[in-house]
Amino acid sequence: MANLLNHPEVIKKAKNEIDTHVGSDRLVEESDMSKLPYIQCIVYETLRLHPAAPIWSPHLSSEDCIVGKYNLPKDTIVLVNAWAAHMDPKMWSDPTHFNPERFENENEVNRLLSFGLGRRACPGSNLAQRTVGLSIALLLQCFEWKRIGK
Numbered sequence: 001m002a003n004l005l006n007h008p009e010v011i012k013k014a015k016n017e018i019d020t021h022v023g024s025d026r027l028v029e030e031s032d033m034s035k036l037p038y039i040q041c042i043v044y045e046t047l048r049l050h051p052a053a054p055i056w057s058p059h060l061s062s063e064d065c066i067v068g069k070y071n072l073p074k075d076t077i078v079l080v081n082a083w084a085a086h087m088d089p090k091m092w093s094d095p096t097h098f099n100p101e102r103f104e105n106e107n108e109v110n111r112l113l114s115f116g117l118g119r120r121a122c123p124g125s126n127l128a129q130r131t132v133g134l135s136i137a138l139l140l141q142c143f144e145w146k147r148i149g150k
């Protein structure tokens with residue numbers, strides 16, 4: 001919500017999406033979330049700028065392997081800094097800027113490290129994203145939001 005308050009144009013666009021696809025006669029429901037892709041972009045962009053797990057739990061190589069340009073012998077402990085990867089200007093344009101539009105290109109989501117990757121990735125990621133998205137949608141649908149200071 002802090003990111004949204006600093007970007008009223010994002011609030012306006014998200015409210016328009018809710019007005020168009022849900023209206024004001026009833027509350028947004030979880031089943032509406034597939035019709036609200038911009039709200040989903042807000043969730044992704046928030047998790048990019050503020051990953052809940054900025055450094056993943058340690059991973060251990062069970063055999064010799066290569067990750068990117070690194071040779072990892074068996075039993076190497078690897079710590080992935082998701083926050084740093086999310087701030088890498090080689091991967092993201094203007095990485096410190098809150099810009100949900102960057103996720104309107106669906107391929108961008110594959111670069112997010114917020115939920116881990118591969119076989120040990122977070123099994124709750126869909127549930128988490130839908131729940132957070134629904135909460136944002138309800139807060140925007142039910143209240144008027146604006147900053148009280150600069």
Ligand code: HEM
Binds near residue numbers: 057123125127
């Ligand atoms: C915004 C919410 C959440 C975030 C950011 C998040 C993030 C993560 C991350 C980064 C990992 C580690 C992945 C790795 O080490 O490669 C993880 C693992 C896990 N998450 Fe989540 N998670 C969230 C919500 C949830 C929810 C709602 C559930 C269950 C309902 C859940 C269940 C798990 C479990 C069981 C694992 C361990 C998977 C394994 O080790 O095989 N998470 N999560």
